[in-house]
Amino acid sequence: MKLVITGGAGFLGRSVAAAVAARGSISGPDGEPTAVDEIVLFDNQEAGQSASPLISSVVGDITDADAVGSVIDRDDCAVFHLASVVSHGAEQDFDLALRVNLDGGLNVFEACRALRSEPRVVLASSFAAYGGGWPPIEVDDATKLTPQSTYGTTKAILELLINDYSRKGFLDGRTARLPTVIVRPGKPNLAASSWCSSVFREPLAGKQCVVPVPLETRTIVIGARTVVDGLIRLHELGASTLGADRAVLFPGLSVTAAEMVESMKRVGRDRSLGDVRVEVDPQIEAIFNSWPTRLGARRAGELGIQGDIDLDSIALAYIEDAEGRP
């Protein structure tokens, strides 16, 4: 099997690639483990050197249908579609968000449709597909999607398209509707939620961190390892288990910014920690206020997609992954 990961140079793309490369196989349509002989990270950024010979990087733009078709080119392809303009970036550039998220998504789905198989496609959606401003603040799989951002709107559209392409038998899709994933290694990105990672990463490295929302702001987070396990689990589920609605809300912890700071201080108590400063950015605050603050992920539980125990275990896993020590 050839695995194509769009947005493969990104945070989750690299992590999924490393996890699948370490396993060497992933379940195919018959439910049996199938050897993966190639993992392609398709991204408009160079993904850099990988530790696994299975992984290669192809630089290309998701808005270029030919480039997408040139990597989704084998009937035994499976796809993780992760390339996206993220939340704050999409609010800043509406046209780019539509081109990359919608046209790019269609390019991926059409490339899959052109194959003689029904390739499995896992789409990363977001809990930004829900809207705030109306009760209930607690969402579940059945809550109507009324996104209040361009990012969330493009994700909601892709979710519907995945269902319809699957209904037509063009591909075998599944959607992971993800809360904010922490802790992103490296640098902040253009997601409005980027600070949820910075609040651990920067102080633990002795650097200062600015939180752009009031400390009592509540949001929903999930650990990076937990997401990667969940995405692979979702890929491996049989189509009949999912039925007509291919979207699964992933589990998350409902936490405040203050609780994240406290967790960072607990796991980093032996370090010289960087300062945390609050400087409210009204645009980021408004985006957060439009997102749900509690979720019920019953379907994920029934499908064997696990959640995290607590913030500290997420932070400790990050330290282990980023620094190679427990």
Ligand SMILES: NC(=O)c1ccc[n+]([C@@H]2O[C@H](COP(=O)([O-])OP(=O)(O)OC[C@H]3O[C@@H](n4cnc5c(N)ncnc54)[C@H](O)[C@@H]3O)[C@@H](O)[C@H]2O)c1
């Ligand atoms: N990380 C989170 O907290 C989170 C939460 C909810 C949903 N998601 C979704 O999960 C997916 C992966 O997230 P991530 O955190 O790894 O994001 P990321 O920003 O690290 O990775 C996205 C990748 O997409 C690539 N990309 C952007 N425009 C492109 C284009 N025109 N052509 C090709 N590649 C392009 C970027 O270069 C980047 O490497 C995204 O779809 C995101 O919307 C992430």
